[in-house]
Amino acid sequence: MTAVLGLTLPAGPAAGAQSALQVYRGTATVVVDSYDYCGGSFGGEHRFIGTSRYKAAARFVTGPRKTAAGRVERNPFYWELYVGNIGQVGSFQFGSATIVTTSGRDIGGNPRDPRLLLGYWVTGRSGTSWSGKLVDSHRAEGATFNHFYGEKAIVPCRNLGSTRFVYAVNAGATVSGRVSSGGAAFTIRGSTYGDNYQFRITFN
Numbered sequence: 001m002t003a004v005l006g007l008t009l010p011a012g013p014a015a016g017a018q019s020a021l022q023v024y025r026g027t028a029t030v031v032v033d034s035y036d037y038c039g040g041s042f043g044g045e046h047r048f049i050g051t052s053r054y055k056a057a058a059r060f061v062t063g064p065r066k067t068a069a070g071r072v073e074r075n076p077f078y079w080e081l082y083v084g085n086i087g088q089v090g091s092f093q094f095g096s097a098t099i100v101t102t103s104g105r106d107i108g109g110n111p112r113d114p115r116l117l118l119g120y121w122v123t124g125r126s127g128t129s130w131s132g133k134l135v136d137s138h139r140a141e142g143a144t145f146n147h148f149y150g151e152k153a154i155v156p157c158r159n160l161g162s163t164r165f166v167y168a169v170n171a172g173a174t175v176s177g178r179v180s181s182g183g184a185a186f187t188i189r190g191s192t193y194g195d196n197y198q199f200r201i202t203f204n
Contacts, residue, residue, distance in 0.1 A: 021061055021062065021063040022061070022062045022181070023059060023060070023061050024059070024061075024183065024184045025058070025059055025060075026057075026058055026059075026060070026184070026203055026204050027055055027056070027057060027058060027203075028055065028056050028083040028092075028202065028203050029053075029055050029201070029204075030052075030054050030055070030056060030083065030090070030092075030199065030200070030201050030202075031051065031053050031200045032051065032052045032053075032090070032148075032150075032197055032198070032199045033048065033050075033051050033198040033199070034048075034049040034050055034051070034052065034196065034197055035047060035048055035049060035195060035197070035198075036153070036157070036196065037157075038156065043157050046195065052090070054090065056083050056084035056091070057084065058081065058082060058083045058084070058203050059081070059082045060079065060080070060184050060203060061079065061080045061081075061082075062077045062079045063077065063078045063079075064077070065077060065078050065097075066078050066096075066097045066098070066117055067117065068099045068115040068116065068117040069115055069117065072117075073096055073097035073119045074119060074122045074123075075097070075122065075123045075124075075132070076123065076124065076130070077125075077179075078096055078097060079094075079095070079096045079123075080093070080094065080096070081093070081094040081095075081188070081201075081203065082094075083201060083203075086149070087149060087164075088149060088164075089149055089151055089164055090149065090150075091149045092147065092148050092149070092199075093145070093147050094121075094145075094146045094169070094188065095120060095145045095146065096120055096121045096123070097117060097118060097119045097120060097121075098117075098118050098120075098143065098145050099115050099117050099118075100115075100116050100118060100141070101116070102114055102115075102116045118136075118138050118141065119135070119136065120134055120135070120136060120137070120138065120145060120146055121133065121135065122135050123175060125179065128178040128179060128180040129177075129178055130175070130177060130186060131174070131175060131176040131177070132175055133172065133173065133174050133175075134146060134169060134170070134171050134172065134174075134190065135171055137168050137169060137170060137193070139193065144168040144169075146168065146169040146173070147166050147167065147168060147169065148166075148167045148169060148192050148197055148199065149164060149165075149166055150164075150165055150192065150196060150197055151163065151164060151165060152164075152165035152196075167192035167193055167194065167196060167197060168192065168193045169190050169191070169192055170190060170191050170192060170193055170195075172190065172191075173189060173191070174188070174189050174190065175187070175188045177203075185202075185203065185204045186202075187201065187202045187203070188200070188201045188203075
């Protein structure tokens with residue numbers, strides 16, 4: 001059986017152990033570099049626009065690893081991070097894995113578990129130290145979850161205003177810091193699909 005990227009087969013009973021969700025509330029310090037493709041004499045070149053720095057309320061949630069159809073996510077715990085008021089420009093949401101519903105039968109017509117576990121991040125923990133990488137955005141499945149709510153020009157390279165736009169975070173984003181039962185502090189670095197934004201988020 002081939003594991004879906006970002007997942008692994010359960011190692012034993014502990015993989016299905018349940019525990020209560022834990023919520024850490026804090027502040028995120030955010031740095032966002034913005035880019036467009038309006039550079040060069042004739043336009044079309046990737047161009048740096050400017051940097052935004054701000055702080056926002058943030059919520060980090062942890063819980064038991066998600067499992068479905070005999071697979072378990074490759075993280076020491078399931079996690080989500082929300083920065084700012086989700087949906088507003090400048091907000092972020094991250095999640096380690098999600099479960100989607102597929103057909104209850106495979107292409108041969110055989111019954112199968114209709115639940116599919118999609119793993120986004122692969123992280124590890126040693127003591128309280130915690131780090132890892134976003135290995136798959138799952139854009140191909142139309143199931144992105146790691147997002148930045150930014151802005152998109154109504155007409156590219158013309159000063160005619162902008163509209164809110166949801167950008168998927170690129171695979172390759174990293175997280176590094178510490179997580180314990182008493183608190184969490186870490187930094188996430190990455191970029192968005194299309195390379196319109198690069199960001200650094202420090203949660204405390």
